[in-house]
Amino acid sequence: MATAESTPAKADLYEKGTVHADDLSSATVKDGVLFDVKDLEVYFPIQQGFFKAMVATEKKFVKAVDRVSFQIMQGEILALVGESGCGKTTTGRTLLRLEDPTGGHILYKGLPVEKFAAKTLRAYRKKAQIIFQDPYNSINPKQTIFDIVAEPLEVNNVCSSEREKEERVIKAINEAGLRPATEYLYRYPHELSGGQRQRVCIAGATVLEPDVIVADEPVASLDVSIRNDILKLMVEEKEKLGVTYIFITHDLSLAWVISDRIAVMYLGRIVEIGETEEVVANPQHPYTKALISVIPVPDPLAKREHVILKGETPNPVDIPSGCRFHPRCPEAIEACKEIDPPDVRITGDHYAACIRIDR
Amino acid sequence: MSAAKAKAIAPAKKPAERIAHKGILEVRGLTTYFKLGVGDVKAVQNVSFDLEPGESLGLAGESGCGKTTAALSILKLLPENGRIVSGDVLFDGRNLAKRTEFGMSKIRWKEISIIFQGAMNALNPVKETGKQIAEPIQLHEGLSEGKAMVRVRELYDLVGISQKRVMDFPHQLSGGMRQRAMIAMALACNPKLVIGDEPTTALDVMVQAQILELIERLRKELDLSFILISHDLSVMAETCDKGVIMYAGEVVESGTTADIFNSATHPYTRQLIKAFPNIHEKREMVSSIRGDPPNLVSPPAGCGFCPRCDEKVARCETEHPEMVEVQAGHFVRCVHAKSQRSDALVRGDEAAPDLKGV
Ligand SMILES: Nc1ncnc2c1ncn2[C@@H]1O[C@H](COP(=O)(O)OP(=O)(O)OP(=O)(O)O)[C@@H](O)[C@H]1O
């Protein structure tokens, strides 16, 4: 949410219109900020029938991401948490320009991603990878593990020899914890367990040695033990290889375990962001407070009060007026229906968007 | 949640004074196999637990440990290749394991109902949800569709879905509403015992909290007994009076949830608890349990957990541990477990770590 003022150099780039591959290769990280996201909007037009479209007075949109600002620091794990449909996947995909923003900017090392020329985008995609939400549908069941992991190398044409390709594939598979890699190379996905398949996805994402990985619910469908192995692996890759992770999860307790910072999303907006331990110990936004209060913990004696919100998240087509959380907010007052709350700084880089926080 | 009652969960080999039942459900030595080409899958072995009226019991363990099979065995709804090999399921004094299919049809829905795993996503997409909920009512109470729909409307009220939604198709309802509808269906014929097989697994935390709160309210209002099957230990800790931890088809630990979480004794239970984060404690990496569960076609001779256990001793590999009542009502299946009443722990020749809880 906290965004640094853009430097004149960046402003120039907007003027120039397109960002070329050379700009990308010479770009550097300033003040540790890898991504600077400002007022990002991703609206999807609603498909309407012909007749409806004729009579409709205004075009309707799914406001999947609705003016979101935040930064991603180099080498951190930033968790993006929130309930189903709040816009986590769309935010992650847009960072990699797998979706086009309808408003706002994403600066990667100071360069506007939305202005990347086709060639720049190809170079960028080598640096920024995604692990898709559903591992069962995102890997081809008819390819061997070797072919799956080698594919990004081939698509991007980065290896000068078969030998180099083989070495890089084996290295990535080993690093993803399938050891020895040679034992897995010529197996098919159905010959692996769910956790092993998820490791293959991670190997596929790391084989190009990217700077940043968007991991979209990488452990949602896994048994606890395997889940924890994958979480450990992400922390390891962050620490050893300096990979920056955007860890998308609906499970705040998992975000708490591995992330450096947490961003809580509600209905297309980041409502609170800050250092993980600070946010969990000292949540400020009523939504974050409620979410944290209902996380089950493995201790029957810890009977805490649960703030169970009524109803469900509204449809992102008709976003409530004022504070979008007000219809479900246990702390709402009249003014909440009118005022769209700005970010309030709590301490350091801990921000929350609620008018009832007095600072 | 009411404090757990300290009724003993008897081990498999208890004397047979069962007919004078105290509990609403007493499962004794339940053993269920599935026939496969390669041999029998020993999915549930010698499982025992008790449930009293109005109580909630959690059945937890990793994927494939036999939770669903145990539930389906209770209701005798096993697939064709499954069969109860031995054991008793005493429900209100009647032994369901010995009942005929006709006898079971009088029990299902009316006395015991189940919310099947994944059922909320398996509703017929081209039939109105309310009409699907009405089906068991028509079948079991012999009512017309019209009369059954009156009951469905009442049930929608009870589970917190607007009556206006009865004619909605499944895709028009959110996940939370579909799960409420499944709960309504389970309650349709006023059962005494409801089994929920992973009823909140696919749901967001807030919706999960709503559903668990609903189940809790219904349990009190309708004086229901409830078996909650979950792979999520934290959910069991929050909602159940008693717990049963399964591993590779067997019960390895059972007792009150306080026994299980605050005096966990089986090495598996203790490792499993550590695998779940507790945001109210110091932040640390959750631990994983190395290795995989054993093959259930030819399970190991000794303790099933032995290959993965940090506390194993020589005899774990050969001796199949008996269930030991470490405290009244707290049972553990581990060679190290000894009744706490005789203070000296007999531990075999090697030294073993302290097992008095974590
Ligand atoms: N291509 C698209 N066209 C139209 N609407 C879309 C599209 N992609 C996403 N949406 C909508 O945008 C909103 C946000 O979706 P998104 O997938 O980003 O949420 P999410 O937080 O990742 O949810 P989940 O936890 O279920 O994965 C949802 O209402 C979704 O239906």
Ligand SMILES: Nc1ncnc2c1ncn2[C@@H]1O[C@H](COP(=O)(O)OP(=O)(O)OP(=O)(O)O)[C@@H](O)[C@H]1O
């Ligand atoms: N119809 C069947 N035929 C053969 N084996 C089966 C059959 N159904 C289940 N099994 C096996 O029996 C064991 C127990 O399965 P069960 O479905 O009871 O596990 P579970 O604890 O409910 O797991 P989950 O948490 O994944 O739902 C597993 O090893 C499973 O593969």
Ligand code: SF4
């Ligand atoms: S601004 Fe008002 S409605 Fe929004 S979170 Fe704060 S108190 Fe609740």
Ligand SMILES: [Mg+2]
């Ligand atoms: Mg998503």
Ligand SMILES: [Mg+2]
């Ligand atoms: Mg199951």
